[in-house]
Amino acid sequence: MENQPATTQKKTKMPSLTRNAMLNSTKTVMSMVFPLITFPYVSRILGAANIGKVNYAQSIVSYFALFAALGIADYAVREGSRIRDDPARLTRFARQIFTINLITSAIAYVAFVVVVFAIPSLHAYLALLVIMSLNIGFTTIGVDWLYSIYEDYLYLSVRTIAVQFVSIILMFIFVHTPSDYVIYAGITVFASSAANVWGFIHARKYSTLKPTATTDFKRHIGPLMALFTNNVAIAIYGNAGTTFVGAMLGDVQVGLYSVAMKIYMIVKRVINSVTVVSLPRLSYLAENDRHGFTSLLNRLFNTIVIVAFPATILLYTLREPIVLIISGRDYIDAVPLLGVIAFALLMATPNALLASAVLIPLRRERKVALATTLGAVVNIVLDLVLIPHFGTMAACYSILAAEFTVFSVGAACSRDVLRRLRIGAALVHAVIGCALIVGADLLMNRYVAFGNPVVDLLVRGLTYGAIYAIVLAVTKDESGRFLLNKVLRRRK
Known part of the structure; x- marks a missing residue:
């Protein structure tokens, strides 16, 4: 406890909000530029039918990913930012949120398996659906919300842009024929999720994340459901x-x-x-x-x-x-x-x-x-x-x-x-x-x-x-x- 003031002083020193805005804008722009670079190539190579298969599988998985996310990101950033000067409280909170996210992801995967096997028309897309579903788990362990709590947008931007750059290279190396649409799907998952594995490992800089039995679920569920409702409404009218x-x-x-x-x-x-x-x-x-x-x-x-x-x-x-x-x-x-x-x-x-x-x-x-x-x-x-x-x-x-x-x-x-x-x-x-x-x-x-x-x-x-x-x-x-x-x- 004697060292707490020094820790607090270090934690409250945050980067420039203007710099964060510029970094996040750059990351957003680059996330849109990379598909513009690769899509003309893959659309000619794979053809409309195979591109349609990949997009269809992605759209199916997106519904389960929406439930897995629940509303956790905004809630975790808001509540975590309020207590970031107290490492012990923040670690306890982060473990609770991480555990809840693991539970919602597990439920999403169970529902995904039931739906896929219950609907015969989806069986033809099984390989693509399995590949695309990896995004759910990778997003959960990515814990971007933890980096947002500490406003580490430099790390978030660098890791995202680096992985997307690698994905462009992989796209041109491995996608050459129409039958490569499954490989294309895998590279798409890599582009959006590989950085999350990196993020989970690097998260030890801020907090030691692991599942906990004390999730304090009753306190968190109300705000989480409200934010989840908001996300569903956005998806609907979008x-x-x-x-x-x-x-x-x-x-x-x-x-x-x-x-x-x-x-x-x-x-x-x-x-x-x-x-x-x-x-x-x-x-x-x-x-x-x-x-x-x-x-x-x-x-x-x-x-x-x-x-x-x-x-x-x-x-x-x-x-x-x-x-x-x-x-x-x-x-x-x-x-x-x-x-x-x-x-x-x-x-x-x-x-x-x-x-x-x-x-x-x-x-x-x-x-x-x-x-x-x-x-x-x-x-x-x-x-x-x-x-x-x-x-x-x-x-x-x-x-x-x-x-x-x-x-x-x-x-x-x-x-x-x-x-x-x-x-x-x-x-x-x-x-x-x-x-x-x-x-x-x-x-x-x-x-x-x-x-x-x-x-x-x-x-x-x-x-x-x-x-x-x-x-x-x-x-x-x-x-x-x-x-x-x-x-x-x-x-x-």
Whole structure:
């Protein structure tokens, strides 16, 4: 006990939140870049049928993986961050969470075996299903939540990128014929799970993980089920549009809708990767420093405002060259779909911040589940009612309505916190900058024509970005200046 103060002092020294955001954004971007590199190759080698088999097996396993995960990651990060200054308490807690995760994974595997053998149509996919199911166990032992508690995003980023780089090499070495689709599935599992074995071994740096008989299950189960409900709702309304468009309008419209959604999700995930890293820090501050909690929250919301607004407008104004570059001219009809979905960013990014930075750290996970569940219900109802009459565009407007619903409920449940924030100046600066971008876009479309989509994206993108940066500089926006200083300091 005499050495406790020194241990506490060491534990509370956390890395820069800005650095964590940059690392997590890099990891997120690279996780999307690697499939873009390998997919054109494997799709030509394996063919659509074999790629479909692998994706089908992956989709089946994903349901069992969802149950195995339960909601443990967010809960473990929130509660563990509050007690990370007490190694003994944290080790006891980590062992409880690890044991619960082992139990949910075991139940998921039992259910998986029963379902696979009970449904004859799945027998033809047995090898693929077994390979893909390894992800469940590897994710459990990966204990990413432990690294998030200590905000070790450098380790998480390096290990993930390193394994994905190796997987690219393995893909080109071992996948050469259509019959290699099982090998492809194995490499896919390696890309997503090999780092988890490494993570379990390295976890001894922070805590000695092993099963325990005292899980304190009753205390943990309520929050875990609320977060699990939230994850299920996210999965439902994330896939509802694709399901209903496919069932009602056919494969071509699914392809167009999927392109627009994929582009939207890439931008959304990159922006949200900045806010996700705030959960451990805010959970710690919510327990130990309420003034620091409000101060950091204010900075995060101002940052999201000056990032989400231009991201929305840039995605809208540059929707055509983006679609052409990513998918080709055959998908030109996805351009108007992306134009509608782009505006969901204005609500989706604050939604992520409300969940990970306000409601979950303050132990209001039931409010998060309520907001997301209502969003899923709105999305499904509107899809069923509107798609038969208005086509694929209705699915895009359903996404807007769902995100607005989640935002409204989340904001209402956070109003006691939000009223203490000061984001008015950032809103004004963002609106001015975006209005000038729209004006510049109108002039560009009228007087300038680009024959090449890459040139179009670069010229207009850089021009609009410069306009927005100038607005932030002229208005002396605090968040813009903060981000610029961080970037310049790193370059030095």
